[in-house]
Amino acid sequence: MTFLKINNLSVDYEMRKETVYAAKNVNIEVNKGEILGLVGESGSGKSTVGNAIINLIDDPGKVSSGSVFLGDLNIHENSESIIKYRGNKIGLIFQDPQTSLNPILTVGEQLIETIQTHLKSSKEEAKNKSIKLLQEVGIKDAEKRFNNYPHQFSGGMRQRVVISLALCCEPELLIADEPTTALDVSIQSQILELIKKLTKERNLAVILITHDMGVIAETTDRVAVMKSGNLVEIGETKKILTNPKENYTKSLVSSVPPTNKKISRFIIVEKEDKNKKENNIKILNRWEKKEIINQDLVQIKNLNKSFDDNFFTENSKNSVMAVNDVSFNIKEGESFGLVGESGSGKSTIAKMIVSLFKPTSGDIFFDKVCITKIKQRSELMKFRKQIQMIFQDPYSSLNGRLKVKDIIAEPITLHNPSITNIDLNNYIYDLLESVELTQKSADRYPHEFSGGQRQRISIARALATQPRLLVCDEPTSALDVSIQAQILNLLKDLQEQLNLTILFISHDLPVVRQMCDRIGVLKDGKLCEISETEDLFLKPTHEYTRELLRLMPKIESIYN
Amino acid sequence: MVGEETSDEERAELRDTLGLMDPIHVQFSRFIVNASKGEFGISYQLRRPVSELIVERLPATIELVVISALIALITGTLLGVYTGINRKGFLSDFVLAISLLGVSLPTFVIGILFIYLFAVILGILPSFGRGEVVDLGFWTTGFLTVSGLKAIILPSVTLSLFQMTYIIRLVRAEMMEILQTDYIKFARARGISENSIKYKHALKNGLIPVITIAGINIGTLIAFSIITETVFQWPGMGFLFIQAVQFVDIPIMSAYLVFIAFVFVMINFIVDILYYFIDPRIRVKGDTASG
Numbered sequence A: 001m002t003f004l005k006i007n008n009l010s011v012d013y014e015m016r017k018e019t020v021y022a023a024k025n026v027n028i029e030v031n032k033g034e035i036l037g038l039v040g041e042s043g044s045g046k047s048t049v050g051n052a053i054i055n056l057i058d059d060p061g062k063v064s065s066g067s068v069f070l071g072d073l074n075i076h077e078n079s080e081s082i083i084k085y086r087g088n089k090i091g092l093i094f095q096d097p098q099t100s101l102n103p104i105l106t107v108g109e110q111l112i113e114t115i116q117t118h119l120k121s122s123k124e125e126a127k128n129k130s131i132k133l134l135q136e137v138g139i140k141d142a143e144k145r146f147n148n149y150p151h152q153f154s155g156g157m158r159q160r161v162v163i164s165l166a167l168c169c170e171p172e173l174l175i176a177d178e179p180t181t182a183l184d185v186s187i188q189s190q191i192l193e194l195i196k197k198l199t200k201e202r203n204l205a206v207i208l209i210t211h212d213m214g215v216i217a218e219t220t221d222r223v224a225v226m227k228s229g230n231l232v233e234i235g236e237t238k239k240i241l242t243n244p245k246e247n248y249t250k251s252l253v254s255s256v257p258p259t260n261k262k263i264s265r266f267i268i269v270e271k272e273d274k275n276k277k278e279n280n281i282k283i284l285n286r287w288e289k290k291e292i293i294n295q296d297l298v299q300i301k302n303l304n305k306s307f308d309d310n311f312f313t314e315n316s317k318n319s320v321m322a323v324n325d326v327s328f329n330i331k332e333g334e335s336f337g338l339v340g341e342s343g344s345g346k347s348t349i350a351k352m353i354v355s356l357f358k359p360t361s362g363d364i365f366f367d368k369v370c371i372t373k374i375k376q377r378s379e380l381m382k383f384r385k386q387i388q389m390i391f392q393d394p395y396s397s398l399n400g401r402l403k404v405k406d407i408i409a410e411p412i413t414l415h416n417p418s419i420t421n422i423d424l425n426n427y428i429y430d431l432l433e434s435v436e437l438t439q440k441s442a443d444r445y446p447h448e449f450s451g452g453q454r455q456r457i458s459i460a461r462a463l464a465t466q467p468r469l470l471v472c473d474e475p476t477s478a479l480d481v482s483i484q485a486q487i488l489n490l491l492k493d494l495q496e497q498l499n500l501t502i503l504f505i506s507h508d509l510p511v512v513r514q515m516c517d518r519i520g521v522l523k524d525g526k527l528c529e530i531s532e533t534e535d536l537f538l539k540p541t542h543e544y545t546r547e548l549l550r551l552m553p554k555i556e557s558i559y560n
Numbered sequence B: 001m002v003g004e005e006t007s008d009e010e011r012a013e014l015r016d017t018l019g020l021m022d023p024i025h026v027q028f029s030r031f032i033v034n035a036s037k038g039e040f041g042i043s044y045q046l047r048r049p050v051s052e053l054i055v056e057r058l059p060a061t062i063e064l065v066v067i068s069a070l071i072a073l074i075t076g077t078l079l080g081v082y083t084g085i086n087r088k089g090f091l092s093d094f095v096l097a098i099s100l101l102g103v104s105l106p107t108f109v110i111g112i113l114f115i116y117l118f119a120v121i122l123g124i125l126p127s128f129g130r131g132e133v134v135d136l137g138f139w140t141t142g143f144l145t146v147s148g149l150k151a152i153i154l155p156s157v158t159l160s161l162f163q164m165t166y167i168i169r170l171v172r173a174e175m176m177e178i179l180q181t182d183y184i185k186f187a188r189a190r191g192i193s194e195n196s197i198k199y200k201h202a203l204k205n206g207l208i209p210v211i212t213i214a215g216i217n218i219g220t221l222i223a224f225s226i227i228t229e230t231v232f233q234w235p236g237m238g239f240l241f242i243q244a245v246q247f248v249d250i251p252i253m254s255a256y257l258v259f260i261a262f263v264f265v266m267i268n269f270i271v272d273i274l275y276y277f278i279d280p281r282i283r284v285k286g287d288t289a290s291g
Helices: A046-053 A107-118 A123-136 A155-167 A185-202 A213-219 A237-242 A247-255 A274-285 A346-353 A377-386 A404-415 A421-434 A439-443 A451-463 A481-498 A509-515 A533-538 A543-551 A555-559 B008-018 B024-036 B050-085 B090-104 B107-121 B146-178 B182-189 B194-231 B237-246 B250-278
Strands: A002-014 A019-031 A035-039 A061-070 A090-093 A173-177 A205-210 A222-227 A230-236 A296-307 A320-331 A335-339 A361-366 A387-390 A469-473 A501-506 A518-523 A526-532
Touching: A002 A046, A002 A205, A019 A035, A019 A046, A019 A061, A019 A205, A019 A230, A035 A046, A035 A185, A035 A213, A046 A061, A046 A173, A046 A205, A090 A155, A090 B182, A107 A123, A107 A155, A107 B194, A123 A155, A155 A185, A155 B182, A173 A185, A185 A205, A185 A213, A185 A543, A205 A213, A213 A237, A213 A555, A222 A237, A222 A247, A230 A237, A230 A247, A237 A555, A247 A481, A296 A346, A296 A501, A320 A335, A320 A346, A320 A361, A320 A501, A320 A526, A335 A346, A335 A509, A346 A469, A346 A501, A377 A387, A387 A451, A404 A421, A404 A439, A404 A451, A421 A439, A421 A451, A451 A481, A469 A481, A481 A509, A501 A509, A509 A533, A518 A533, A518 A543, A526 A533, A526 A543, B024 B250, B050 B090, B050 B146, B050 B194, B050 B237, B050 B250, B090 B146, B107 B146, B107 B194, B146 B194, B182 B194, B194 B237, B194 B250, B237 B250
Parallel strands: A035 A205, A035 A222, A090 A173, A173 A205, A335 A501, A335 A518, A387 A469, A469 A501
Antiparallel strands: A002 A019, A002 A061, A222 A230, A296 A320, A296 A361, A518 A526
16 A cells, blocks of 8 residues: 655755756655665765655755655645644654754653644653653663753664654654664664564654665665666665666666675776776886785784873773774785774774874884884884875865865875975876876865765875875775775775785775775774684674674675 | 152152062062952052952942843844844844944944934933942942933943844854754754744754853953943943053052953853753763663
8 A cells, every 4th residue: 555655756956057956756655564765875866855755955955846645645735734744744864863863952852842742742641652652762761861861872872762753743654864874783783673663563654765785675675776866766675686677776786895705896887997997007117016025014912092081080980991902913915904883993093003193002013113112203204104094084084275286295295305396296197097087186176076086085195105004994984885886996906006005994894895805803992803804704703793794784685 | 659749768668668679579479469368459549459449340340241241142142043043134134234333343433423322412311421329338339220220321232232243143153053953954854843943942052152152251341341431431440440551550450450360260160160051961971872
């Protein structure tokens, strides 16, 4: 039985120069008791469709045509009428539980207000209902937590509160916009289980908007694929994922890192240019290529790092052990992966290796020299040149006021002040070509590039000093899956040709599986296990690793 | 303190009693010790204890500052919320244009314009002084007489204008930012009424930074009151200070500056404590993110 019916929905953003069509003639139907996945890359209009259903489009956007029916009810009859269905008939869950709750109102206040807006109930009734709801979404000690503020909940608990808020007036349609993207994998599976359970128990119609194919495969009954405002394909999840008809869907599915096997390169269906590969060699002429000898490039011994809450009382009970007695080695030419959930200390280790943080105790050896004991700046500079880092967020890690060529030139001139201008320019052009950017990009500013292109600029900047070790801290987690595949391919090619050693940090297990030779698993600052990649995935020894692997959303689950 | 006629011996004696012959560090430590007891010596010009003078002038300044702070906060917040919510519209543009004037015109120019308009041309408000005051023993107030109330209007409005424009712009920016946040969007998605979203959800969050700024600004108001008090001949501490500057009356100046510093610290201390009550994120330490 069709419950939600979206007919020819279009959303336009009228800008000064042009009109952007965020959604074009989208037709979607959702049944009760069914979860429909809405998948697509950023800018595909999937969130726009979700927001358009309750007419919550930010200015200057507006729903320009189409109708939305809930059962027999035309909820888009006029723009005012929709307001009374918000929260009442339709519940919405947003991506980031950290920001979707009002920080200065208690959870209870927010629940009671919402309930009283829609249902005629006394404060006492609303309170009882709220507590029951909080229990239903799995919050322990609900009566006490009712009076807590949002910041007193952890991320996963907060998302539960958000779900209880979305459900408190018993809507029949639930729209979840990337509900688990900001959460760790273990929390993610709990939240998805909760949504599945509620869908069944309350006979909800659910639209799950996500970019994660694994989540789609494991959670949804049907899936709709969107690309630049158009609906590409809609159908049963299994059919779409195993046997996509459209080219775009095919490329999207093939860009997803498989969780069950290691592949040498990602297959990119669209716009792969085979000729480009030879360009990579260009910087090789300048590169003092290190021969790979079977020895450890990096040795980490009993590394500790604690962050003190209080400046005056060192080693007080407030101090947090971010990294706790971690030791591992990275061989020259190897890709070493560090995985763990947020707060496991993986980024802290990276920052200590590049000497941005000072370890509380323990030693880091690079090429048999202990870099944590170096006092002189000039001595340290020698090592900084050999260790470079690529950061997670390509938007904030490039200085927006500098041209791309100045961004890349900075590390070069820092370590080689005598370089001539012509040499410098040629070197920059070579670097840009190695990361598959044109020479023209040198004179442009970072904001003119997309996220993937920016990450390429970061890579070029990191390569500028001809490092031996590249520390990649979640280099693709801010990127779309097809862009992620391109960047990962690029990193693999560069590593192969330049004999780079890579420390690859990620929370994304399938990505790590594709990228790394050996993997270390971190939990709460402690190293659980280190093993060869395939061994780790096939026969994990540590309980925590097994748990992570079990919870990881698998696109392959669709075949079972 | 000495006239033409004073003999050299008398001058030397006076220097000695005032302690001006001691080495600088002795003079300074004596000042510190006395200041910590609230004694700032004797005014060179008026020959009375400085602390007594300050206490005498304090009520006038405090009344002026409190009234203008209230005007600035209340009008500033109201107009800021209005312009933040109705971003386009004649009234918003008008308020913002006027607020630019408030920022750019110096206080004394506005004061003189007000005097010219309301006292000289219209003749409805007094141009200077505090009007009749009632002495309550420990405090002299102008709030209890009609002429006192009339007299405070022009100086307090003049003094508040600069801060008011500041607060308008701050509140407006905060409101605009907060109305874009996810939790406002989520509140809309739950069908919460627009009024509750604007005045309960958004305004409460928007006022947190305003309190910080307001705290600092009350200190600034006292400092700015020097100019306003001079323009309106307001018998407060600022006026006293200006006179002291003209006569190089160092005890008064130092006492005034120490007093202002003390007020600044106290106000910011109170603001920090206020934060504790307003922002729950600060209130609970230790058991964050449990469960």
